[in-house]
Amino acid sequence: MTAKKSCPISAAHKRLMDCHAMWHAVADDYMKPENVRMHLNSLIQGMRNVTFMLQKQKSTLPGFEEWYTEFQAAAKSNPLMRWSVNSRNRIVKESDLELLSEAKVRWIGDWVRKQERNFTFPPRMPSQAILATIFSDPGNPQMGVVTISRRWVDKALPDREILSATREVFINLSTLIATAHNAASPEKCGLAAREPACVTSALATEPLACMDINPGWLQEHFDLEAGRGIEEVAYLVEQTPENCRKSQKRYGSAVNIEGNPIEVAPRIMEQAGKTLMRDKKHVPIIWFFRDNVVVDSMVPIFFNQNGKYLTMHRVADRVESLHANGIIFLNEAWYAKDEKLDKDGQIIPPRDRGRDRCEALHVLVATESGKYASLVTPFTRTIFGKIILGESIIDSGTGLDNDGQFNLLRPVIDRWGKE
Known part of the structure; x- marks a missing residue:
């Protein structure tokens, strides 16, 4: 030895x-x-x-x-x-x-409407009191999600x-x-x-x-419409040899997800299809890349639309903490083959389309350099529950689309400073 x-x-x-x-x-x-x-x-x-x-x-x-x-x-x-x-x-x-205690307040109305402001408050002032002070003006937003982050700063910086x-x-x-x-x-x-x-x-x-420079325990979240707080919960799943052995037995050899996120995406979609056919469902997964290396991953859970807005802004926080310059988001989604407009001329989301919507696996990719990709694999279920995968639809390039499919990653893209 x-x-x-x-x-x-x-x-x-x-x-x-x-x-x-x-x-x-x-x-x-x-x-x-x-x-x-x-x-x-x-x-x-x-x-x-x-x-x-x-x-x-x-x-x-x-x-x-x-x-x-x-x-x-x-x-x-x-x-x-x-x-x-x-x-x-x-x-x-x-x-x-000379330390100053600040509260950074982020308001999220939807994927596009958001504001951020910094306020100085006594360090031990309760968040509910901060919220009441900020939103005492009736002109302030009364819907969406508000996040209050505690911050210490030096007066010299x-x-x-x-x-x-x-x-x-x-x-x-x-x-x-x-x-x-x-x-x-x-x-x-x-x-x-x-x-x-x-x-x-x-x-x-x-x-x-x-x-982590954006830890969840230093943030408090409030649903303005529901009039209650939103609790952020995170669970650490340990990757033990036994878990890896069970996963390989059930799904086969793990896919190699190291490399350029744009090039990795098709491999992830292929593996996701195998998992879907095996389990009949697929959890959403996010991978964070830094210089073509995966530095973290997470499984987000969305309970409602406001929760989805909040979660994806927390994902953007994680991107900032990790200095990540690439991200891949895999999830099940509703998919429609055409567009339909409501009475106001707005596109009706596939989730609200009723019978003419279909299920799909969706892989979204974005990089800080401005490269984007979207892979959609529609699927159907037989009366016996068997999954039938359709042909994948691949869209990649350097520009963002106009149909909203990248809205999920909009908080991350905005954090990178891209249009």
Whole structure:
């Protein structure tokens, strides 16, 4: 048995792992102002200590002057890195950061109508009181869904929430430590994991899934028409060897979903057809891609139309958290072969068409670069329940359609800043 090699830059690497743990401490105590202040002070100083520890070892690191000088130049031009350094100096030499508690309010009327505004409120003001204050004006929307997100910001960086800002600094430092580690020794180090379990010696150059900057527990949702709150519930399904074995036995070998999302979509549709014929139904599934690699997936559940609006905006939040630049959405849908208009000249959705609608598997794909694809496979059921798949209809290109089939992904597309 070969012993694990020790870390060649253990002091700096351990400080980086400290920062990971401290970031979660800030997130876990987000609703406790004094704890946020305490943990944030520790995190800001800890991030600065990462570079201090690395500089102390520069004589043992090959090519240090070259790659560290590049890092310094990039850091000087990065507003977040400058804020991090200035904040550390303020904390050590002057006082705490001047934190402001904000409420970010998002109103969703439908796929197209939405608004977002930031308000400053006392940090412990109940959400119901915030909602009452905002919507006391009768001119404000009285229908749709409202989401209130709690936010802490530093007065010196008013446009960035602190979890988001410090996570970006952490990623930059992790990339630097990865460069240093590789320069000293390309082999993995033996630094042990610690609490929480996600704090390992792995060096991330992209956002970690555990560092969610839009967590559900910091948001509250209200259905204005129903006059009640909407509870957001998430379940983690562990992918164990036993679950994989059962899945392979029932559905066959898993489809390879790594690659360009546009090219992956037909493979997903093929597998979805096999699953539908086996189970007679298919749950909706969303895959999040970053640079052609799947970084997360989820099974959304829609109880009503307002719930669907809310869920897809939360999907857009997840895209932002993961820095995802591609998404695939598979679901069962109603499908119509032609268009019909109501008395006001609006297209009647297939779900409201009655007998001339049919069932279909639908795969929607969108990328941040502006590539889109839609795959529709109609199907019918015999009197004995057997599934008969029809011919797939494939539409792909760089422009969005006008018939609304991409409305489900509209919150994601808008978050990417595309028209």
